[in-house]
Amino acid sequence: MHVFVAGATGAVGRLLVPLLLETGHQVTGISRTPRGTERVRRQGASAFQVDVFDREALREAVMTAAPDAVIHQLTDLAEADGEATNRLRREGTRNLVDAAGAAGVTRIVVQSMSWMYVPGEGPADESVPLDVGAAEPRGGLVEGIRALEETAAELATAVVLRYGVLYGPGTWYAPGGPAAGALAGDPSARFLGSVEADLSVTSFLHVTDAAHAAVAALDWPSGPVNIVDDEPAQGREWVPVLATALGLPEPRPTSGKASWARGAANGLARSRGWNPAYPSWRTGFSAQGS
Template structure:
């Protein structure tokens, strides 16, 4: 297939692109900057420079292009978000960028659209010990606060666009917290560097928080599987087999890479300086990947975050 990939120059996008190319597909990568275009050329990807939030410019940029399928993996995150405002640009890409990209997908003649999503689309909070499947928990319910609602609107709109764009078969991949080898200092490389500088504290293990995790390479192979074998209108959990707290994950990174142990701070310190991070750290969600295993014939190469971190050495 010839695949139009939005967000191709980002850390996740480059893993997706690499997996697609390894599987014999051709990638046309959308990026917002000339620097991103240069990186894509180095990766063997045909670049198209366009901003998803500029509808007219986007449609001009893809004029004359043809593609069989498309992937929307664009975000605006350059570092872990602390405040709700750190998510503003990514929220806009999920709402307005998704709508504009859907028009571009139709313009290039693509028949299949895979969109990147996350477990946080179920909401920020404590879901207890029950295991969430794609059908037993409401997707993107109203947020408890205006700030949380803005984030959930992004997840809600992005999937709605994927599933309801005329002439397009939409599929959503709901990832866990992403980690793994980065490009240009992204991914877990950036976390390890912060640990070396003693610039990344953790909260106490007594804080109830547990997240599903997804290795970036597993995210890439799942994207290929969804394009090749996904069921139109379906959402899939692309997560590993074990949830774990951010504290456990970061401490294992420090142990594995031999960095100084991260300082432990009380949770109450986080809320005033990082209210989004506070919601992140206190969310408890356990997701099943059984549907992806059964329908996509996909399984994580790294079943737990420990396996994935050890492979980074």
């Protein structure tokens, strides 16, 4: 299969491109920069230098590549810029889906998030609705996810990967990243708001497992799938483990709970044969450099 990867040099994309090649797929990736484009080519894939906000350039790139499927891994995780990522979800997805449609592509795999469900008790499965109408700033994030998923669904087959909170190289939780800064007491460091509160529940996902899920999803039917590890955990459990893995002192507990921070269930993904290499953040945090 010829796969067009948008976000080929991001935290997931940089792992995804070689995985696709190893499994026998032909790959075309895009990057905004010459450096990123060259990186994709060094991995053995074809590449275009394209900004996804340039509708015409993106359309030309997809039509020239003529892929069988598109994988959407567009984020701005490295810069910890939630609004920039949300714009990618809205406008970038719109442009990518329009370009795919013009090229006759009928299959897309997109990166979504598993902590956008309505508040409730216990980990959410895919039948739980999104938290549309939530108060700001969460409301804007949910709306961006809703727009991303609905736009992707305009193609005949749209697999929506609702990733857990990503950690590993290139993410907020990597050594030297925003989470490390926040744990070290840097007041300018950006974290994920109230998910670190001691009673809030988070589902995590190592970027390696995210990439493997995207490859597997090329054969999955349409619809959302939670891609998370096996152990949703309260902040009072995982924050000290993360601090230790990053070589930082254990912070003071942060009281409280975000009602929406309930974690997610991965039964559907596992039923399709997806098995995470890092089934728990307990071991995964210490492997972030690998």
